[in-house]
Amino acid sequence: MILAALLLAVVAAGGTLLWVTGQLGPSQIATAHVAGLEYSVGAARSLHVPPELVSKYGTVASITTRLDVDGTDVYSIRGIDPALVLLMKLKPGAHNDIGLLGDYAVLVRGAGLDELCPYFDPSGEGAPTVCE
16 A cells, blocks of 8 residues: 555656556556566656666566566566566557656566666656655
8 A cells, every 4th residue: 555655656746657557447556476576567767777787587477567568577677676676678669648668667566666766867857756
């Protein structure tokens, strides 16, 4: 429930971290299961992680989202606990009504959103509020 409130706060603040709920209903968050853990799934339009920091971690066991993910591989970011944050590649050109979604779907647990702050411009328009 706390994570849902945090995610709604990011969206309400106009954050570039756009959480897509999929076709789950208005009160449910898109989810993925990896290595027995459940993550919330979203897309971060302005997330910029240098490719040399990204490495294959495993595969997603299940995912429920409207995001156009490219396969089932999940990736970790060097220096960030994969139990908090993982990435999935989005298909090139993935977009919604607002525009392009970026390169990755972000899988987040607990305080994982805080771990992504170094990869956002904190003064940039719509940066997640936890990163300001």
